Amino acid sequence: MSTAVLNHDQPAGHASAPPATAKFGMIMFLASEAMLFAGLIGGYIVLRLSMPQWPLPLEDGRVVHLPWLLTGINTVFLVTSSFTLHFAEVQVKKGKSGLPLIFVTILLGSLFVGIQCYEWWHLHHEGLWFNSGGVYGSSFFLMTGFHGVHVLVGVLLILWCFLRQVFTRCFTPAHHVALENISLYWHFVDVVWLFLFAIVYLWH
C-alpha cells in the first residue's frame, strides 16, 4: 500500500509511476487483451462447431489447407524469442547491456511477422481470403490479423527499447521498467499465439 503517493513535494503529472505500479497496470491491460482474444476465439469455436465440415470449401469447391508445418516452425521462432527476451532481461539485471539478446528477439519477431505475411500472401494466392471460404477465411484472417498486429507492435516496442539501450544505456539492474513491461506484453502475445496455433492449425 501507498507505494506511490504524490504530494506537493513532487511535481505531479511529470512523475512516472513506480515499477511495481507500472507492472500492475500492464497486467490489467493484458487481462483486457486476453478478453479481446477470448471474444475472437470464442466466436471462432462457436462458428466452427456448428459446421458439418472444416475447413470449409471455397466457392469453386476447392479446399485450401493451412500450412501447419511452416507455421509450426514459425511458432518455434516466436517461442524462442520469448526466451531470448527473458534472458536479455536477466542479463540487464546482472548489469550487462542485454543488447545481443534483445537484437535476436527483434530478428525472431520480425521473422515471425515476415513468415505470417508470406503465409497470408500464399493463402490469398490459393484463393482463401477475408471474403472467400465463408467463416473459414473470415475467422482465420481476422484472428491471425489481430495477433499479427500485436506482434508487430511488440517488435516496434522492443526496437524502441533496443535503440534506447544502444544510445543511452538507460536500463540498469535496478531500473528497467520499460523492458520489463514490454517483455510481459511479448510473453502474453506469445501465449496467445500458442492458443491460436492449437485451435486454428492443429485442431482437425
Added chain:
Amino acid sequence: MSAITAEPPASTGQAHHPEVGFFHKYIWTYDHKMIGIQYLWTALFFLLVGGGLALLVRYQLAWPNTPVPLIGQFLPATVASDGAIIPGGYNMLVTMHATLMVFFVVMPLLIGTFGNFLIPLQIGAGDMAFPLLNELSYWLYVVSGFLILAAFFAPGGAPGTGWTAYAPLSAEAKYNGTQMGQSLWGIAIFVNGLSSIAGATNYITTVVNMRAPGMTMFRMPLTVWSLFITAILLVLAVPVLSAAAAMLFCDLNMGTSFFKPAGGGQPLLWQHLFWFFGHPEVYILILPAMGLVSEIIAVFARKPIFGYKAMVYAMIAIGFLGFIVWGHHMFVSGMNLTLSATFSVSTMFIAVPSAIKTFNWMGTVWRGSIEFTTAMCFALAFVTMFVIGGLSGIFMASTPVDLFVHHTYFIVAHFHYVIFGGSILAIFGALYFWFPKMFGCMLNETLGKVHFFLTFIFFNLAFFPMHNLGLGGMMRRIADPTVYEHLRQLQPLNQISTIGAMGLGFTTFIFLGNIIITLWNRKSHPAPDNPWHANTLEWTVPSPPGHGNFPVTPTVYHGPYEYSVPGLDKDYLPQTEPAPAHVKLEAH
C-alpha cells in the same frame, strides 16, 4: 480540522508549476481533476445532443408524420421529408439516441468525470497512476465522439439498427442501407472501448497501488469501491464488444461472413458477443451511481452507512453475476429452454444483492437527521426510481413473462427507470454534491430544488406511461403507433409521455442555467473546504484542490462513515482525524 488541512496548498502547488499555460491547463493536462472536468463538459454536450434526439423520437410517437415544429425543415433528408420524420429516419434517431446516451453521456459522466475526479482525492493520492494514459483516454473519447457524430453525415445517413446493432441487419449494407454510417458506428464503439479500457486500467492500478497510509480497502468510500468494481467490469467486458465490432466492421467492408448465414456465419453470435458485454455494461452504468448515492445519503442522513461491508460484497456479487446472465436478453431469440431457465434463475439472483443495497440505504436514512439538500433529494429519488426499475427487471427475468413483454415499451420503461431514474438522477445529485469541490463555488439550492422537482415529475410523466403502453401491446422501434388498430386507443398515453419528455428537456436548461450563473458569479458563493461536513479525504483540502491534491500525504485513521459518533462534540469525524481515546468507533 486536523493540521493537515490548516495550510492552503495553492502556494506550494503553484510554486512547482508557474509555467503551466492555457494549453497545458485545459487542453492537454495530466491533472486528474481537470481531466474529470473535461469529461464533464464533453458529456454534457453529448447529453444535449442525445436528449434532442430523444425529443424528436418522442415527437414522432406522439404526433406521427406531422412536421416537427421549429427545426423540422433543418433535418437532413435521410431523417425527415418536408419536416416530418420518416420511418428510416426514426430508426436512426432511436439508434443514435441510445448509442450516445450509453457510451457518450452516462459512461463518461459516471466513470470519466466522477471516476477521474474522485478516485485520487478519496484515496489520498496526488494523481492517477498513469496521468498520460488518463489524458489519452479522454482524447480517445473525443475522437470516438467525432466518429459517431460523423455517421449523421455519411451517405445513407446514420445507422438505424438500434444500439444493439443486431446482425444480419447491421452486417449487410444491402439491409441497413448505410454501409459507411454503420461502419462509423463500429469504429466509434471500438475507439470508445479503447478509451474505456485505458481509463479502467488506470483506475484499478490507482486504487490498488496508490492509497494513502491507513487507507485499507475496507476504509475506502463506497464511491471508490463502486468505481473500482466497475473498472474491473470494463476491463473484462469491453474488449469482447471490441472484438464483435471488429467482426461487424469486417462483415461490412471486407466481405467476411461472421454474421452472415450464407457463408456459415451466425447472426446469433453477434447477440451473444454483444450481450456478453451488454449485461455487464448495465452494471457499469448503475454501480458507480450506487456508490455516489451511498456517499450522499450517508452524509445527509448524518449516519454511518448501514452495513458497509454488506454494501461492498453486494456490489462484488452484482459485478460477478453480471457476467453470467447475458442470455436473458435473448429469451426470444430461439434459445434452448434449459439454458433459458438457467439464465432466468441466475438473473433473479441479482435481485438479492440489489435488495441488500436498497435495504441498506433505507437503513441508513432510518431515524437519521436528514438534510434535504438538492443532492439528497436526487439521491433519495435514485433509490425509489431504482426500485421501480429493478422490480420491472424481475418481470423480464422470468422467461414466460419476458416472451410477452419483450420488444414492447415495457422494456423501454424498465431501462429508462434504471438509466435515467437511476444513473442520471445520481449524476445530478453527485454534481450538486461535488460541484463545490470541482469549481470552488456552490450551486444555487433554490434553482436546484426547482430542477429536482421538475425532473422528478416530468421523468415519471415521460416514462411511467410506457409501462402501460408496453403491456397494452406497443412494440419497440415502430415509427408510427397509429397504424396499428390496437394502439390507437393508447395514443393519449404516448402524448402524455412526450409532454413529460419535453418538460425534461426544458428542465435540463434550468440545470445548465444554474451551472452557468454559478460559474459566472463564482466569487460571490465561494465554497468552504468542507461545505457538507463530510468525512472523506477530498473535503480536507481546499475547493478546488491545488495541483497534486494534498500538501502533505494524508494519514487515514478510520472508515469514511463515522457520522454522529456518540461522545464527539461534532457530528462528523474526518478520516484524517484519529478518534479521541474515549470514543469507540463502530468498526474498522
